[in-house]
Amino acid sequence: MIEARGLARTFRRRKQEVHAVTGVDLDVAAGEIVGFLGPNGAGKTTTLRMLTTLLTPTAGTATVAGCDLLADPVGVRRRIGYVSQSGSTQPEALAGEEVVDHGRLYGMSTADAVARGRRLFTELDLEGLWERKPKAMSGGQRRRLDIAMGLVHEPGLVFLDEPTTGLDPQARANLWEHVRGLREERGTTVFLTTHYLDEADALCDRILVIDRGAIVAEGTPDALKSRVGGDVLTVTAARADRAGELARLVAGLPGAEPPQVHGDRVVARVPHGGSALVQLVRELDAAGIGVVGVESRRPSLDDVFLGLTGRSLREEGAPAALPEPEGALQ
């Protein structure tokens, strides 16, 4: 469905060059849900805008939904749906009219656009809102209306730019369910960007991790996490000025990788979290270092990112994963 080679985009800003995307190769098969995960400014939106013909690449080639991106941008546009970060609804128009107009833009008859729009309203839990103005809808409803607009012309491939940013946990879980439903019921291919780790983990068949304009890893969420191996030990010192001493103790644990110190917190990967904890507690006692928390856990996608880039996605200003809603769809 998508095949891109060496896709790059450089911007010029105040006589300076910004290398937003530096040469992305990617392949997305029909029916896949693929997530593009990375911190703010990594190049996700720029890549998406190139793949959807909204931005001309500085270099590279791509075939999207069977059409050449550069030679046949109109063909690409006809075959895809695109839901931008900000959405595209007019606050004063009626929701149903928006969807029908969008379908007509793609050459559908009014009757077909109405029929398809009504079906989408049912599928996306928007029943009863056909005559409502978007400005009088909740954030979740407006986001689902954006998605209805992106789907009314029945594209086989849909691009979603940060589909759940700003939604509450329940609305996010609902949207994940709808995205899964698209693939299950229609075989739609979905390419989405996100900086939510839990979203990438729960929703995507495959994840591409992007950092500073380049893809740094790809695989299923489980495959990426198993690359990290071992357990992650996090120890929080009672006093931040003793974090250095604490880090030296952690570094001496059998098989420990060099620890990272974040204020009063020391984080390190160890082969076996359980036995490392027992040994560490003994050594802390002997050294008289107080701690307020010790934790050992399996690696997360954030640890994958940390291992690849030396930085945490959570600490890059990206919002941390929201707590799992009750009755979350996994």
Ligand SMILES: Nc1ncnc2c1ncn2[C@@H]1O[C@H](COP(=O)(O)OP(=O)(O)OP(=O)(O)O)[C@@H](O)[C@H]1O
């Ligand atoms: N039109 C533009 N002119 C100049 N620089 C730009 C432009 N668009 C994007 N950039 C820069 O390119 C880089 C990548 O931006 P991009 O929006 O693709 O990142 P992103 O991963 O989508 O981030 P976010 O999660 O915040 O949306 C950033 O440094 C950004 O400031």
